[in-house]
Amino acid sequence: MTTPTEEFFDRLSRTSHDPRLVKARGTLRLDLTDGDRTEHWHVAVLHGDLAVSRDDGPADGVLRAERTVFDQLVSGEMNPMAAILRGVVLYTGDPQFAVLFRRLFSPVEVAS
Numbered sequence: 575m576t577t578p579t580e581e582f583f584d585r586l587s588r589t590s591h592d593p594r595l596v597k598a599r600g601t602l603r604l605d606l607t608d609g610d611r612t613e614h615w616h617v618a619v620l621h622g623d624l625a626v627s628r629d630d631g632p633a634d635g636v637l638r639a640e641r642t643v644f645d646q647l648v649s650g651e652m653n654p655m656a657a658i659l660r661g662v663v664l665y666t667g668d669p670q671f672a673v674l675f676r677r678l679f680s681p682v683e684v685a686s
Contacts, residue, residue: 579606579641582648583615586678587626594677596622600668602675603633608641617675635667635675648679 576584604615614630639647643662646652654676657663665672 577641578645578649582679583626586617586624589624591622592619592624592678593622595619595624595674598622598671598674600634600671601632602635602637602667602671603630604644605630605636605638606641606644607638613641617678619674633667635665635671637672637675638664650679654679 598619599621601616601618604617606613606615614628616627616629616631616633618625618627639657639662643652643657647654647657647663652662654663654672658665658672
């Protein structure tokens with residue numbers, strides 16, 4: 575059984591372009607903790623084009639959360655901005671990019 579976090583990054587890895595981010599340019603590193611273990615994800619956005627890796631290098635923004643909290647974020651059970659304000663998610667870097675990245679939590683709706 576896969577977790578919401580695994581499903582999120584799997585979907586993101588298969589998405590080469592997201593039209594909701596055509597005005598975005600930057601990188602985000604996500605540090606997800608689970609006990610003593612930290613899992614790193616790196617998402618690069620260039621005018622809607624996406625690249626996902628497991629890099630733990632520098633980024634324009636860094637989001638740090640427990641893996642269970644991130645599961646709740648990507649499944650819609652928890653609001654990302656509320657989580658930041660409550661301190662269960664820590665974010666450093668360009669705040670505008672964090673707002674844009676939040677759009678990725680919901681799948682792209684395909685017009686028929």
